[in-house]
Amino acid sequence: MDVRGLDKRFLEKQEQQLTERIRQLQPDALDRFEEITGNRSIHSSHAMLGSNNNVYVDSVRTAFLDPNDFISRWIKGLTERVQIYAEQGRLNQKRYRRVSREYFLMFALKDDLLTEYLLLFLTRNFYRNFKERVRNKPEENLWSIWFGSGNLVWGLLISPEMRSDEWVNDKSEMRRASFNYWTVRHVMESGLIDPESDEPVKFSSPKQFSQFYQSILKRVSNSQYEKGIADRYLAYLRESSAPYEEPFLIPELRFAGKEKKHKYRLDYTVLNPYTMSRTGFEISPASTHMKVDRIIGVGKSEMNDALRADWAKEMKKRNEYFSNFGINTITFTDEDLSDLDHCFSIIRKYLAERRCDLPRAEVSLQNARAVFAEIAL
Structure with a gap:
């Protein structure tokens, strides 16, 4: 029970x-x-x-x-x-x-x-x-999470409060929060934080939240694959018997918070409050993640050095997300992305996981x- x-x-x-x-x-x-x-x-x-x-x-x-x-x-x-x-x-x-x-x-x-x-x-x-x-009690470094690309950054805090022109958690109110962290209900009750606004963006229903996800969060991405995942997540919420309690599928989770010059972003992330599992998903077609800009005049050794540097950067990103936040990363390659339904079935597993x-x-x-x-x- x-x-x-x-x-x-x-x-x-x-x-x-x-x-x-x-x-x-x-x-x-x-x-x-x-x-x-x-x-x-x-x-x-x-x-x-x-x-x-x-x-x-x-x-x-x-x-x-x-x-x-x-x-x-x-x-x-x-x-x-x-x-x-x-x-x-x-x-x-x-x-x-x-x-x-x-x-x-x-x-x-x-x-x-x-x-x-x-x-x-x-x-x-x-x-x-x-x-x-x-x-569930998350570590302090996850009391505030920031996501989004470029200047379009959003924050999800537990008990947001504006102090000295800065959004922070009101620790005296955190223990009174009745929602499960990082769920749709969390987003709806706490609201999403626009760093340039002094009022959280609130949603009155799961439908309104889904419209925001569809019209704002999904459209920011230039990737057809990321948009396809967003569409499947919204369908997942519509099918859910308890959409309020479903984990929020976080797009572009930022490693360095709301700072404009961010270090890394994860394409999608599930922070599951029921199992406390944390899983990131990288959509990594070779056309964007292993691209060599110039071929003419570049020797094989130099090309290999460039690919090696790209690979090291990708692995460092995964290692740092795990080290700092306990987030494991699953990567979808070109072969995986040829079947986007299968990719989402993997994400769905982490969304739907409950303790048993x-x-x-x-x-x-x-x-x-x-x-x-x-x-x-």
Whole structure:
């Protein structure tokens, strides 16, 4: 279940139901907690259950698909830590005059009642921190992206704000953004930035966004192949059951931002917020990418040197996009471009990719119990 679109009322109802069940189990859970720790404090028990959410999982950087995903990764992280502590002889019943957190949690996951209580507690934590749990968190160098060729440059920021005649992100508002980054919804809600304007360009519907893509972004290109890809992307959006949530196919992603004298551009780029994959596409017919301007009076060695320099420049471009932004590059050559539908089918794969086959909490729990059963105390 992808829970990203759940509304506030549903989240509140989930939290209320979970809290009610937790309260029903609480007396018996506290009995078990006291048996293991010698302490009968509800605050101490909840501290042991919930204070290591950024130790067992990376809650700051990870976007979780649903509560099951969060719990599965949490249990896996706990299991790995218990194994390390056991190997180091640090998994002691009494440490610093109290039962260690990992020791208690290991026993809790062997006990059906405490396991149910823990899973309810973690599920409630997920819904209480819903926005923070499900949001993908890009690196800071992708908080602002700039695209376009020549003077026709556009920016896509997360929370754009004009300060001192400069477009920047309002960091206090970034965490409140409800959209998935780099999607059509992101473009529509944040708007596209014209560096020479003090107002973002906004779109009221996917149709209006598509018209802008068709009339402005597509027409800037002189390449018939790039225009063909743009047409196929717009058809892809029309066919989508959720066009707002589709990744924005970025034309001419600029390496050096909005600076007029740019270093490189990628013909098309997909920054997928659901998988965090980043893929650039270069449309590279030999007529434009391996062209030798003059033949007369140029020897074979000199021609080879020129081709070698062009090849080195292309490879440096790909390496720098990967090094700086984590963007891998796929190149379409003349042979590929003879079938533009096939080229777009490759781009489509990266647009449509979603997280799947995630480990489930039941599997992580089974693995944890198997590991814990082998640990001699």
